[in-house]
Amino acid sequence: MDMAFGRKNQEEIKTEETKIWECTSNECNCWVRDNFKSEEIPSCPICHSEMQMTTKELQVVENNSMFHEKK
Numbered sequence: 001m002d003m004a005f006g007r008k009n010q011e012e013i014k015t016e017e018t019k020i021w022e023c024t025s026n027e028c029n030c031w032v033r034d035n036f037k038s039e040e041i042p043s044c045p046i047c048h049s050e051m052q053m054t055t056k057e058l059q060v061v062e063n064n065s066m067f068h069e070k071k
Contacts (some may be wrong), residue, residue: 018058025049031056035063 019034023044030046034053042051 014060015057016060017055018060020054020056020058021051022054023047023049023051033058033061033063 021032021034021037021042023030023046025044025047028044028047028049030044032042032045032051038045043049044051
């Protein structure tokens with residue numbers, strides 16, 4: 001007998017290779033999704049160091065902010 005009380009049918013989590021900005025400081029592990037950055041070339045919001053673009057396999061998240069430029 002399977003006891004599945006209160007369990008919802010969960011959708012499979014969709015992931016994709018996502019552009020991110022990663023802090024260059026060795027003491028900081030902050031990163032920001034490219035579609036959530038606040039400047040063209042962002043600085044780290046935590047330690048204010050430079051950030052570099054890279055990619056990471058992440059859950060798909062849409063930025064529906066009215067300030068986000070749609071591509």
